[in-house]
Amino acid sequence: MQREEKQLEMTLDAILSRLNDLKMSIGGMIQKLETEYEIINWPTFLDNFAIISSHLTGLSKILAKEICPPLRNRTVLPLMLSPERDESLVNLTQGRVPVFSHDIVPDYLRTKPDPLNEQKMIQNEQKAANLTTEAAMKQVTQYNKVVSHVLDMVSKAREEWEIESSTRSGIQQTSSMADTHALVAAVGMGKGLKVNVPMNVPSGGPGNMMVPPLRGSAPMSSASPGGVSQINKAPAGIKTNIKPAMQVHQFSR
Template sequence: MQREEKQLEVTLQAILNRVNDLKTAIQALIAKLENEYETINWPTFLDNYAILSGHLTGLSKILQAEMAPSLRALVVLPLQLGCERDEALSRLTEGRVPACTHDLVPDLLRTKPEPQAEQRLQQFNHKASTLSYDTAQKQVAQFTKVVNHVWEIISKGREDWDGESMRSQGMQPTHSTGDTHALVTAVGTGKGLRPGLAPLGVGGGALGPRGPPGPPPPPGPQAVAMPKAPSAIKTNIKAANQIHPYQR
């Protein structure tokens, strides 16, 4: 029995720590939204939301742990009800619950939503279940169209914003038009690949008003003259013609 009570105490303390961390993160996010709503950006909001998600995940792991006792088997009930102010309860709840009254206890121990909220939830579920397939598809298509339109507006606004921010910061462009034209000319005509080599045109002459065209190239393929190697076959044939085997 003492082991179970000790285990329950450790589990409740871990849950309480996680809940306090979650509460602190929620308070920080609310403070940012109320005080920094003009300067807060989307990445900062996502970072704070990721912190909340991490605390919720940790709390779920504690509740789903095998070593943790089943809290569903425990009963929570007030030991004393009264209208007088309870300082210990007020300090424990940070001033939100000053006294454990008869009107407050049903809300604190409620295991189901309020009757009004439960009734509206049932109405929404009934409306969703009676919706036809074609009507649902039309609504989904219309919603998708609206989302795509909003996405295009946001993307265009972001591109304009990035361009204006670069111009306002005086950032130099990362490309050069002159270098692009020089690269295209070098690929197309060979200009600038070798020093002192004029660019060639379609007919093989020089391009541009740099001077008179050069002499036309000789017909046929241009080959570089190479020294001929001595032929051993010719020498042997010549020697065979000079010395005939039937001449004495």
């Protein structure tokens, strides 16, 4: 009896190890499908699927060994049912089963398929069994015709695409390397840019900017820093009658 229990314990440990490996492989594959779906290719997907298949094969070999006691002869019964959250159960199942209540126990401990699914499976099996050989061959032939038609369409589209790709002229170039280098040299080193010559500024500075003379009058200079306009020369042919008291000399105080 002790030997059988020891074998059962060793078998359960091996099964748990294989199940953990299988779970890690499935989780890695799901993560790649969710995060690398844009770059993942078909060979990589097949490699991941092959790893999962190898874990399933190893699990089947463990269960098929003669040294393994038949687990189908064992009965699993719940020791306690509670509608409240069980933290130990959450940690044991890694958050998948928060409670072990009367509602979920039939689903986790059932040994047969769901009654509705089992009924549908039986109906499909009966329908397949009642199908004659002639009808089955007819359906297979029709299915092969559909597949062949789709394959011909894909092959024809591929040939047209290859012919179009081989005969199509090159894409017209829309840029010039010479212009690009000239633009880079102009921006980076100022090559080829014209230098603007500054305008001549009178030696007197901004305060003595020349004002175009009026018709029939002498040239006038702009206001001095004091803000008083100066007349260089009185216009010819114009008589002035200014009293001496009203005359303001340039250097008077």
